[in-house]
Amino acid sequence: GAGVSQSPSNKVTEKGKDVELRCDPISGHTALYWYRQSLGQGLEFLIYFQGNSAPDKSGLPSDRFSAERTGGSVSTLTIQRTQQEDSAVYLCASSLTGTLRKAEAFFGQGTRLTVV
Amino acid sequence: DQQVKQNSPSLSVQEGRISILNCDYTNSMFDYFLWYKKYPAEGPTFLISISSIKDKNEDGRFTVFLNKSAKHLSLHIVPSQPGDSAVYFCASWGTDKLIFGTGTRLQVFP
Secondary structure (H helix, E strand, O other): OOOOEEEOOEEEEOOOOOEEEEEEOOOOOOEEEEEEEOOOOOOEEEEEEEOOEEEEOOOOOOOOEEEEEOOOOOEEEEEOOOOHHHOEEEEEEEEOOHHHHOOOOEEOOOEEEEEO | OOOEEOOOOEEEEEOOOOEEEEEEEOOOOOOEEEEEEEOOOOOOEEEEEEEOOOOEEEEOOEEEEEEOOOOEEEEEEOOOOHHHOEEEEEEEEOOOOEEEOOOEEEEEEO
């Protein structure tokens, strides 16, 4: 597609439920990133994919968080047993090859997750 | 540890004047820096970047300056316009990811 697409744009879920967030990166971009922005905070790195593998998962806050990427394209971020502190805007970004080309990363519009 | 720091959470500037947003970094290995702009309910959009081999990069009303010895960069917007009102994030490429500052909210008033 023309840009990075994320769905849903908004998600309200009850505490304890599982949620899946989807990211469709720009076609041809091999690097994909997940970040989140909590209220009043900066952009917190979660996980990085190069192709289908995730060489850096260091930002995932707990084992309730997981992500996968298939076909070198679409990625899903799954949060199990959601907690209220998981409420944030989850942002996905993609870039051509990650740091090697020192290119900019392009962001989707984000998924606003609210856990009630 | 905050490797990229934006110490001013907000800045208010009159339309037509210069806006200067500052950013400091701690890792001397960082060699490529980017500025992003973010409007409410939208994802960040890329604004301008600079490589460490340069000390200045200009694109229209936007200029980024890099002072490697001070590990400091700044974004100048001149003249500022009301549409520039947004949150501005400074970022650097780390080993495999973009590392962001906490952002500066710029408000340009008439």
